[in-house]
Amino acid sequence: MPRDGEPGTTGVDPARLWLRPDEPRRGRRPSFSREAITAAAVTLADAEGLEAVTMRRVAAEVGAGVMSLYSYAPDKETLLELMVDHVSGELPTTDPLTGDWRADLKAVARLQRDLMLRHPWLPAALSTRRTPGPRTLAFLERALAALRPTGLDGAAKLEIFAQLTAFVAGHVGHEIAQAATARTTDRGAAEARYLAAVAADGHHPELAEALSAPGRPLTPEATFTRFLNRLIDGLDTT
Template sequence: MDPEALWPTAERPRRGRPPAHSRAEITAEAVALADAEGLTAVTMRAVAARIGAGTMSLYSYVPNKETLLELMIDQVSGDHRMPREPSGDWRADLRQLAREQRALMRRHPWLPTALPARQTLGPNALTVLEYALAVLAPAGLDARARLETFTLLTGFVASHVSYELAQEQATVAAGRTSRDLLEAQARHLRSVATGDSYPHLAEALTAASQDSGDQEAFDRLLDRMIDGLTAAV
C-alpha cells in the first residue's frame, strides 16, 4: 500500500457526473458494520449493499479491502477526545490518553484486532501521534524513545481491551452473567488456595478481592506500564 497515493488523493475530483457516493460515506458504513457484526463481516459486497451500490462500483472509490481497513482505522482515530495542548503534567496527560484509547477501542471492538494490520498512518492517526509525542516532551525522553513509548503503550491498551472483550463474550456464550462467572472462578481458586500448596496465589487472591472494578485494574496496570517505559528518565 502506497500512503502517498492513499491519503492526498482520498477525494480526488473526477470528470463527468458527480460521484454518487464518497469515501467518507463508504468508510462510515464499513465502521458501522464492523461495530455491529465484527471485522469479518466487512466485505466489499456487504459494504456495497449498505450504500445501495453494486460491488464492482465500490472499487472505483476504494481499490481493495486493505485500503478500506486503513480508512476505517483513521476515521475512528478522529474520535479521540483530546485537549488542544498538553497540560505539562506528562504522566497525567499520558494516563488520560491511554484511558481515551481504551474507551475508543471498547466503542469499536474490532479496532484492537485491526491495528496490528495497519500499514500506514492517516491524518487523524497522525494528529493523535503528534499529541502523544508532545505529551511526552517534558518527560526527558529523546524523540525515538517517546515514539517507542507511545507505540508500546498503545499495544498494552489494545491487548488489555482484547482480554476484556474476550471475557465478556465468554460470559455471553456461557449464558451466565459476568458476576456469576467471576464468583464461580473466585470460589474455585479460593478452594485450591486454602492449603499450603499455593501460598502466593492465596496472597494474590486476597489483594485481587479488594479491586472495585475493571477501571481500577486498568489504571493500576497502566501506571506500571508508564513507570516501566519511562524508568530511564
C-alpha cells in the same frame, strides 16, 4: 485467496491512500464518496463485528455496485486503514496539555480506551501494522507533545506511544471478551471456587498468599487505571 469477489492484495501504498484526493476516476462524479463508504463500514463493524465487513456488504449499505467500490478501497485491508483513521477523528487533539507528562500520557491512554470501547472491533484492527492517516497523525502529534518534557529522543517517544497503544488495545480486547463471557456464563464464580480449592491444597503457597491479600476494586475502570499507573509510572526516561 481473495473472497467475496475481492481482488488480491499486494499491500497498501500509504502515499496513494492518504496523499491522493478523493477522486477515484475520471468521468461523471459518483453519488457516494470514500468518506461515506468508510462510515458505512464503521457502522457495520460496530453493529456486527469485523467479519461482517465485506466489500459486498458495504456496497449494499451505500447503494453501490461492488466493483465501483474498488476504485476507492481496492481491498478490505485498505478499507480497514480507512476505518481506523475515520474513528481516530473522534479523539480530541486540541485540549491543552498540563505539562505533567505522566498525567498527560494517562489521559491519552484513557481517550484511546474510550474510543476502543465505542468501536469494539478496533483492538483487532490494530493488531496488524497500520499506516497512520491524517486523523491518526493528529492524535500522535498530541501524544508526542505530551512526551516533550521527558527530553527523550524521537525514536523513544514513538516507541512509548506504540507500547501504550498496544497495552490499551490488549487490555480493551480482554475487557470486551470478559464482558461477553460474563453475560453468558457464571464462569467468574466457578473460577473463584476453583482457585480457592487449589490455594487450599498446600502445594501452591505463593498463590494462597496472593489470594489472601485484601481485595481491590474489580470494576473495568479501576482495573484499567491500576495497570495504566504501573505502566506509565514505571517508565524510565533516563
